Amino acid sequence: MTAISLWRWRHIKWPKYAPREHHPFEEDERRWKREAWFALGCFLSGLTGFFSSHIFVHSIAALVCYILAYFFGSWYAVGEAWQHLLKKELDIHFLMIAVAAGAAAIGAWREGTLLLFLFSASGAMEHYAMGRTKKEISSLFRNAPKTARILTENGEQNVPVGDLRAGMRVLLTPGKLIPADLEVTSGESACDESNLTGEAYPVSKQRGDVALAGTMNLWGALEGRVIRPASESSLQKIIRLIREAQSLKAPSQQFTDRFGTGYTWGVLGLCLGMFFIWWFAFHLHPFISTEQEPSAFYRVMTLLVVASPCALVLSVPSAILSAIATGARRGILFRGGAAIETLATVRTVALDKTGTLTSGILKLTTAKFFEVDEERIRSIASTLAALSEHPLSVALRKALPNCPHLDIRNFTSVAGQGLQGEVDGHVYRLGSQDFVKATRPTVEIRHRGAEVWLAGAHPLARFVFEEAVRPESKNTLKRLHRLGLHTVMLTGDRQQSAEEIGRKVGVQEIRSQLLPKEKVAAIEELKRACRSQFRSARIAMIGDGVNDAPCIAAADVGVAMGSRGSDAALEQAEVVLMKDKLENFVLAYLLSRKSKAIISQNIVIALGTVAFMIGTTFLYPIPLAFGVAAHEGSTLLVVLNSLRLLVARF
Incomplete structure (x- = not known):
């Protein structure tokens, strides 16, 4: 994905319920391959032009090669810049094209070609990275069924899954995926629900049981009644959460957006001012460079390159998308970048008892x-x-x-x-x-x-x-305590029952016999106590039922348990433990802390490189090629640093 695409945070196309001929990540794969070929064409043409200019003095062949290199290297950048010019916007692509054109105007074809090659190569790498991120998520739902066999008065009929409505009778044969959430009306079988709930063993199904969309019917024929349309199934709830996650910006992303909105105009104004300062105050020739001294225009082109904020633009979204992909692969759904950054600051974790600490x-x-x-x-x-x-x-x-x-x-x-x-x-x-x-x-x-x-x-x-008690509850709470988190159990059960469960799992604080509104009051009290110790400290609430939804909404970070959690809890939650595993909260917390650290590193790298190179350009006439290498190098470094989240171990 190119820098400006992430700067504007365009929505990414995510898979619909029924699989399509082309998945979203396939477009990115084709795009980065095309960009890679164009970058290679730019490199080979530029290399040929470089040797031609040294072998033949005033060679027309060298000029033709450089023009060809410009064509390959600027193809995608010109398209992006033109789209934004139509919207009366200036973007990073415009800056790069302006520098390349300026370099050609003063005869610095070699430096302009190097800039376009590195810029197009970095664009290909960014598309590759983002394509891999989306592929991680798309693979979770790639096998969703496309059609369903329904039973009507006229017999069996195949219909698109999207046409299923509540009350329809569906026939389920062995080895097929269940198209929608169904209530079994006849037959006996077992379903593999591992992709939704994480349950390793088949779950038996008989009359009256619910079979979830996206799970597999293993060995018996079943007949079921559609409970809700496929668009409202458990699987679709998860897909919607992933889609929403891409549009909710992290606080750091909002900062870079605000920073970048007027930055392009600021850079152009700075370069225009420095051109006249170097021309009139330092008496540099405006356009003609010599071996001893570059022209004012040459130094302005260098300044324009090093001041472009490509690395800063990519610093946050590349890390956030990588974190979302890693979480989804491990059964954790983050509802946007804000959830990731806020979870990293959590110091108190409140947990519901029934369905969370217990089975x-x-x-x-x-x-x-x-x-x-x-x-x-x-x-x-x-x-x-x-x-x-x-x-x-x-x-x-x-x-x-x-x-x-x-x-x-x-x-x-x-x-x-x-x-x-x-x-x-x-x-x-x-x-x-x-x-x-x-x-x-x-x-x-x-x-x-x-x-x-x-x-x-x-x-x-x-x-x-x-x-x-959930088998993993005790060990999960131990890990949270080792990480320095305070745990509180909130429940409506009687004190004696609550204390018995609390003793088994090792929770640090127990609040029992709470009505729903009293649970919300307890969350508010815990928030005040948490902030009294650390101003930036936040509280998370983990629950699964309808009665937990107000608490989940009241907490700084709401966490819903599993794909079987209530709609109310899922809608209020910022984080969903998709496979119904409490221990995944520890992974979510560690992933959020790792993501926040990488975001901070990326911002330091991006701003540090820009500040250092601008200062150096003011004080010393550095070559344009060196500025190009520093600019593109910092951009690639930020992307590669973010991709570490895809292979991180916790």
């Missing part, structure tokens, strides 16, 4: 009934739970299968408390012990798991659930 899979361990008619109590509990997607409600439904559902009226859901509804004229509540106490106090029973109470006029049942 989120709840199992019923105790069921205590306080009345004889257990079957009716089960039906009431199952009916109320069926109207909620809270993890405890889902677990209760699975624990009470095949219970007949009853007619419920006046159903209400109280956030953070529970559910309430009328059955046969009687009010029943399903939820926390405190919520149920509103009808009649219950007997206190000590337990370590999460509990759900059912009560009418008096307590009817008590269900206790336990959830497994």
Whole structure:
């Protein structure tokens, strides 16, 4: 990608759901190869002209070779400059073309050719680097299905994936990718979900289970009902996050944009002023150079080259794009450069318990009934739970299968408390012990798991659930502590249950029995405490559910768990751990710190080179060829430094 393309931060074309004949990275591959051939033509023509000028004095052949070299070397630069001139903008390509034309005007064909060769070669290398970055991301979704087999009244029919709508019946054969998020209606099989969730083993699928778009049906035939259009599938959510990541600028990128907006005009003004200063104040000939002393125009051309900010323009976006590609390859999606830079300054990490530190899979361990008619109590509990997607409600439904559902009226859901509804004229509540106490106090029973109470006029049942701690949680928190980060667990569970999980994983601070709004207040309090120690310190919040979305939005950096996270959590998050692996947060943090360090290095290299070369040009008449080498060398150095992120090890 050329310098000005990144300066203006143009959107990169990313893959649609259905694969196309040509992927976005293929255009970059063709572009850099064409630029490389043009750069080679410039080099060979210039080299021929150089030897011709030494063998034959006043050789027309040398001039023809140099003109041919100018043609090859300026082909793409002229096109870019012309496009921006039509918009009444001046860019780096304009500066390079102006210098090359000026060099030709004073007979410095050799220096002009060298400039164009290095500029076109660096453009080819930049396109190669950016093409590789996009190829890393495109490869994640290259195998998305193109068509789907649907079942209609007239039999089977193949339709484009983009035409799938909710409610359509889809036939899934073994070895095929699932075209959209489906609910299995018949058949049994297993799916390979490793590309989305990171799960190494096949996940069994039977009636009632959800099969995610982009995963593979392994061995059995399935029939499924489309839950949502392909454009709203889990896979598409991830692709949209990647697309958004390219358009959200990092703070450093915003700085270089502001710096570069008026820089071109400033450089032209400086060069014009120095031309007259060297001409009238230092008595240099305006256009004719001698062996002892270059002309004022020659020195201005050198100044114009060394002052061009190509390296600065590439310093931030090249690093950001490399970091985004590296993260995507490892199951980490950054929602733009700002997320990368902000994550590097995090000092406190708040974590939700259910689904983040734990697996989120709840199992019923105790069921205590306080009345004889257990079957009716089960039906009431199952009916109320069926109207909620809270993890405890889902677990209760699975624990009470095949219970007949009853007619419920006046159903209400109280956030953070529970559910309430009328059955046969009687009010029943399903939820926390405190919520149920509103009808009649219950007997206190000590337990370590999460509990759900059912009560009418008096307590009817008590269900206790336990959830497994993620195997990686303890080691992940240890690594965060070694990195100097403070960890806090925020949960709505009772204190005893929260402390039990906190003890197992080794979290440093526990805040329990929090309602959603209290979690947000806790985040704000942690932010104030964090900034009181370090002004630049930031806080990250890791969660996965709908109830975590406000906290994720309130934190400086919101992190959502996995492709199965709720839409609300994904939309609020700046970072998504795509494969549902908590340990990837450590990788994300280390990658962000490495990226921030490389961005700082790039800016120092770019500004340092420009400042040093401008100062040298003021004090000493350096050759134009030396200025060209320094300018293009710093640009290539910045790009290569950024590409280190593609092979970084953590």
